[in-house]
Amino acid sequence: MSSSDRVIIFDTTLRDGEQSPGASMTKEEKLRIAKALERMRVDVIEAGFAIASPGDFDAVKSIADTIQDSTICSLARALDADIERAAEALAGANSGRIHTFIATSPIHMQHKLRMQPDQVVEQAVRAIKKARNLCADVEFSCEDAGRSEIDFLCRIVEAAIDAGARTINIPDTVGYAIPHEYANLISELINRVPNADKAIFSVHCHNDLGLAVANSLAAVVAGARQVECTINGLGERAGNAALEEIVMAIKTRQDLLGVHTNIDTPHILSVSRMVSGITGFPVQPNKAIVGANAFAHESGIHQDGVLKHRETYEIMAAEDVGWHANKMVMGKHSGRSAFRSRLLELGIELASETELNAAFARFKDLADKKHEIFDEDLQALVSETLSEETPEMYKLVSLEVASKTGEVPHAHLVLSIDGKEVAADEQGSGPVDAAFKAIEKVAQSGATLQLYSVNAITQGTDSQGEVTVRLERGGRIVNGNGADTDIVIASAKAYLNALNLMQASTAKAHPQVDGV
Numbered sequence: 244m245s246s247s248d249r250v251i252i253f254d255t256t257l258r259d260g261e262q263s264p265g266a267s268m269t270k271e272e273k274l275r276i277a278k279a280l281e282r283m284r285v286d287v288i289e290a291g292f293a294i295a296s297p298g299d300f301d302a303v304k305s306i307a308d309t310i311q312d313s314t315i316c317s318l319a320r321a322l323d324a325d326i327e328r329a330a331e332a333l334a335g336a337n338s339g340r341i342h343t344f345i346a347t348s349p350i351h352m353q354h355k356l357r358m359q360p361d362q363v364v365e366q367a368v369r370a371i372k373k374a375r376n377l378c379a380d381v382e383f384s385c386e387d388a389g390r391s392e393i394d395f396l397c398r399i400v401e402a403a404i405d406a407g408a409r410t411i412n413i414p415d416t417v418g419y420a421i422p423h424e425y426a427n428l429i430s431e432l433i434n435r436v437p438n439a440d441k442a443i444f445s446v447h448c449h450n451d452l453g454l455a456v457a458n459s460l461a462a463v464v465a466g467a468r469q470v471e472c473t474i475n476g477l478g479e480r481a482g483n484a485a486l487e488e489i490v491m492a493i494k495t496r497q498d499l500l501g502v503h504t505n506i507d508t509p510h511i512l513s514v515s516r517m518v519s520g521i522t523g524f525p526v527q528p529n530k531a532i533v534g535a536n537a538f539a540h541e542s543g544i545h546q547d548g549v550l551k552h553r554e555t556y557e558i559m560a561a562e563d564v565g566w567h568a569n570k571m572v573m574g575k576h577s578g579r580s581a582f583r584s585r586l587l588e589l590g591i592e593l594a595s596e597t598e599l600n601a602a603f604a605r606f607k608d609l610a611d612k613k614h615e616i617f618d619e620d621l622q623a624l625v626s627e628t629l630s631e632e633t634p635e636m637y638k639l640v641s642l643e644v645a646s647k648t649g650e651v652p653h654a655h656l657v658l659s660i661d662g663k664e665v666a667a668d669e670q671g672s673g674p675v676d677a678a679f680k681a682i683e684k685v686a687q688s689g690a691t692l693q694l695y696s697v698n699a700i701t702q703g704t705d706s707q708g709e710v711t712v713r714l715e716r717g718g719r720i721v722n723g724n725g726a727d728t729d730i731v732i733a734s735a736k737a738y739l740n741a742l743n744l745m746q747a748s749t750a751k752a753h754p755q756v757d758g759v
């Protein structure tokens with residue numbers, strides 16, 4: 244591909260991104276992000292607005308002094324003081340750019356700048372010439388271009404190029420444009436401005452209508468060759484076009500768009516996480532490319548399809564943007580294919596289809612109670628299935644516990660012992676103690692409790708509790724396990740599992756430790 248097919252990626256996370264209320268970053272944090280952007284091969288990093296504050300000046304300066312491979316840019320109003328401050332901050336840059344701007348829409352010129360259009364053109368030209376005297380690389384933006392009149396835009400863009408701007412940015416500052424309208428604006432400018440071939444046309448879209456990425460891509464089709472964007476779509480109000488979405492759309496739909504970028508895409512996820520961590524702006528799970536669910540599949544039909552041929556439900560490879568692999572989320576919509584495949588990955592091979600079906604049925608029961616089933620849940624669940632081979636003399640029919648501040652906990656339990664149902668009530672120092680006493684009241688095993696341990700198998704309050712109960716009788720020790728989202732039930736299951744193991748081993752006159 245020729246260089247005219249390359250789209251320059253201009254990242255403004257550190258300038259427009261930082262304009263998100265609450266996203267201010269320290270100099271050190273900005274420098275960390277700039278280094279990550281450089282590693283990802285971002286072409287231009289807008290490091291800040293040097294005149295905004297001494298801190299912003301220092302940040303732009305330290306990034307300009309450090310980064311070697313990306314062009315470092317500072318924003319400046321069309322004012323001498325802003326341009327001088329930007330040039331000062333960029334003095335140490337290997338490749339620096341001054342980005343100067345002035346608003347061109349009637350509403351901004353009249354109400355904000357309080358200037359006539361002729362004055363705006365004159366001020367823009369003056370600023371660009373001043374910037375060109377201090378820096379070879381000058382970008383000019385027509386702020387609020389999306390709401391500007393086309394004839395006036397053509398006039399100011401031509402004057403800006405004549406004055407020495409080599410990048411002309413046409414921002415949709417307030418996110419008002421619709422893709423085909425914005426594409427027409429870009430192609431009309433490229434066709435009508437006589438010296439358009441001396442500049443690269445750039446776009447900078449805001450997401451007020453959720454169209455920032457769509458508008459940017461439409462502009463690329465119309466001939467724009469620089470896209471201004473931010474990591475995670477951070478930015479003023481609803482944000483800017485998300486870098487990761489622009490880059491991956493260009494890469495994935497190269498067949499249609501016919502352009503490419505220089506971005507080393509496997510860095511995308513780590514940079515996204517870094518920006519989210521530093522700003523404290525979380526990434527929503529369903530966010531394209533970098534959201535936790537972007538490459539996750541929970542539905543059985545999708546999981547089955549992906550396991551057979553990844554492209555059935557994936558248009559990009561997870562690894563291409565930095566994920567280790569796609570993720571099969573085990574949950575209530577999952578099917579046997581994904582269940583079997585995940586067990587095999589965990590090194591668990593069930594002996595028969597019957598065992599698999601039994602484990603799968605338990606899995607579906609658990610999935611109805613719990614949003615996501617983790618690997619540890621599966622391991623516990625399968626070990627329950629396997630230990631089902633132990634003949635079960637004692638079975639839990641029901642358990643009810645009452646626990647209230649200032650009252651003694653109470654358990655009402657119904658057990659099936661060799662098929663016969665027996666009920667018992669007991670009190671205890673806690674609900675688990677009451678449940679164990681109720682079990683012993685009917686089982687009368689004579690065993691003593693040697694160990695009781697509870698583990699939350701996974702994180703979250705909806706996690707399964709896995710309980711181990713160790714019982715000893717006549718020198719024989721058994722470990723019973725039970726898992727449930729209710730830890731009192733898990734405890735009773737573990738106690739009964741231990742009793743059943745004890746019973747089975749007594750029957751075989753087995754002298755050793757049984758159980759897991």
Ligand SMILES: CC(=O)SCCNC(=O)CCNC(=O)[C@H](O)C(C)(C)COP(=O)(O)OP(=O)(O)OC[C@H]1O[C@@H](n2cnc3c(N)ncnc32)[C@H](O)[C@@H]1OP(=O)(O)O
Pocket residue numbers: 259262292294295296319320321322344345346355356357386416479
């Ligand atoms: C679309 C964008 O994202 S533009 C960038 C927005 N980012 C920021 O504003 C963040 C950094 N800004 C700041 O720190 C401050 O606003 C500063 C330091 C730049 C200026 O602060 P102040 O001098 O106190 O001015 P204040 O912010 O109140 O008003 C802006 C002034 O700049 C003028 N102005 C706005 N844009 C431009 C421009 N491109 N060129 C020249 N003047 C401009 C306004 O008309 C206004 O002038 P006035 O005070 O004579 O009415």
Ligand SMILES: CC(C)C(=O)C(=O)O
Pocket residue numbers: 259318344384385386387412414415416417447449
């Ligand atoms: C300064 C310019 C490029 C801007 O951020 C905008 O118009 O949104």
Ligand SMILES: [Mg+2]
Pocket residue numbers: 259414416447449479
């Ligand atoms: Mg902006």
